[in-house]
Amino acid sequence: MHLSPLIDELIQALRCLPGVGPKSAQRMALHLLERTPDAAQRLADVLGRALAEVGHCSACRTLTEEPLCRICRSEQRDASLICIVETPADMLALEQSGIYAGQYFVLLGHLSPLEGLGPESLGLDQLQARLDQEPIEEVILATNPTLEGETTAQYLAEWLSHRDIQVTRLAHGLPVGGELEYLDGGTLSRALAGRSGFSIHQEK
Amino acid sequence: MHLSPLIDELIQALRCLPGVGPKSAQRMALHLLERTPDAAQRLADVLGRALAEVGHCSACRTLTEEPLCRICRSEQRDASLICIVETPADMLALEQSGIYAGQYFVLLGHLSPLEGLGPESLGLDQLQARLDQEPIEEVILATNPTLEGETTAQYLAEWLSHRDIQVTRLAHGLPVGGELEYLDGGTLSRALAGRSGFSIHQEK
Incomplete structure (x- = not known):
């Protein structure tokens, strides 16, 4: 079920965004066309320009x-x-x-x-x-x-x-703020193997 | 902290999408440029075309x-x-x-x-x-x-x-699959006021 061929095409095209499924793509398409056409035009322009101009740093390749x-x-x-x-x-x-x-x-x-x-x-x-x-x-x-x-x-x-x-x-071990209960065995075994001395006046 | 002015501009422009915050916009920008440039080009083209061509139905305004x-x-x-x-x-x-x-x-x-x-x-x-x-x-x-x-x-x-x-x-009442526990008082009061006779051979 669709509104029109071009809107359908836009919904399909939005699916290339990471984490965007069919329902979100539909919501995005209607939102762009109906609510924020100016911002959408800016997005189309900047995206086209970025694709044409962005390359890689000659030293670090970013x-x-x-x-x-x-x-x-x-x-x-x-x-x-x-x-x-x-x-x-x-x-x-x-x-x-x-x-x-x-x-x-x-x-x-x-x-x-x-x-x-x-x-x-x-x-x-x-x-x-x-x-x-x-x-x-x-x-x-x-x-x-x-x-x-x-x-x-x-x-x-x-x-x-x-x-x-x-x-x-880079060191392997417990992520700060993580809970042991939810960590996988691989991480726990690396954290155990890499354990260090604990001083009472430990630096934060 | 940013990679380059143009990539920064693209990240900002992606924020116009509903439900997209700074972190998602950054992920989307890098994904589009790095992984799916062809799909991104198609998105830029279709979005530009949709903005230029999509209007409202002369009868129903959709x-x-x-x-x-x-x-x-x-x-x-x-x-x-x-x-x-x-x-x-x-x-x-x-x-x-x-x-x-x-x-x-x-x-x-x-x-x-x-x-x-x-x-x-x-x-x-x-x-x-x-x-x-x-x-x-x-x-x-x-x-x-x-x-x-x-x-x-x-x-x-x-x-x-x-x-x-x-x-x-349209009728007001309990959404199918919803749980009473989580419904607001307004919905519950409309559902109660609109209650109907319950027959043993109720139609589905």
Whole structure:
């Protein structure tokens, strides 16, 4: 059941948004056309422009419409540290936490033989060039704690092992604010294995 | 914290979608640019086209890019019945239930003195012309069971009272599948007032 072919097409097109099912897409289409046509026009314009102009940073491969992204351009960042993440969203999550002040390198994916994604898709030539030219002392492997992310971290650790560079991995353990009751066995076993001494005057 | 000015603008523009907050908008923007650029391009195109072409049906005022909507064009619909709803979404909900086979009229709003919406915004001239010309015997008031919807239904009932037309209102009562425990007093009191005889061989 539909209103008209073009509205139907719009509802279908909205389904490409993550987390949007048929019911939400219908609600969005009618809302855009009926309530907020100006904002909808702006969305159509900006989306078209972003698709045409946004590419990848020539240094870290994150998404940007500029030749070099804001972080790679900055002179405030610690040039001796580089953090390797899977996606621009991961980089953004780290940036938004505000606790990291080094450089980044975005793999734009992970190793996944099932999806046909091998090492050649990760931009390692580009990473190698950076490691050769920049004063990098530590590489932080911040791939996801998933099977593919761990495999990728493992591969990168081996790929980096012949260099005189410190290679580290983000800690595994209890997420802050999480409850033991709801955590999976894998996380609990990593948290137990990585336990540390507890001092009464523990820093927060 | 942001990736680039244009991506930031896209995240802002996505906030016009109903139910999309800053975090979802960010996820959507990166997903569209990184994972599904083709679908995103299609969305930008269809949205632009829909905004340019979709207007209102000349008979029932629903959203459509055609002069007359699919339902008003149909010869299968019962011409003696007209159902008055607030929005195209309400009309779609009734259509999707598949239990109504008459005509529609869409108010494109409701009476709301607070929002400055008076009777002139409801397209009543158009409705009057239809009542004069078409063999309509019953008007079903299907405005929302909200304060504004009830006020609008009341106004329309009076506006229609001098005509020789039956005016009905959708029943109020328990929603099917709902639980008494969670229903508001208003609904319960309407359900109690509207109670009907219970026969052992009740029809389903």
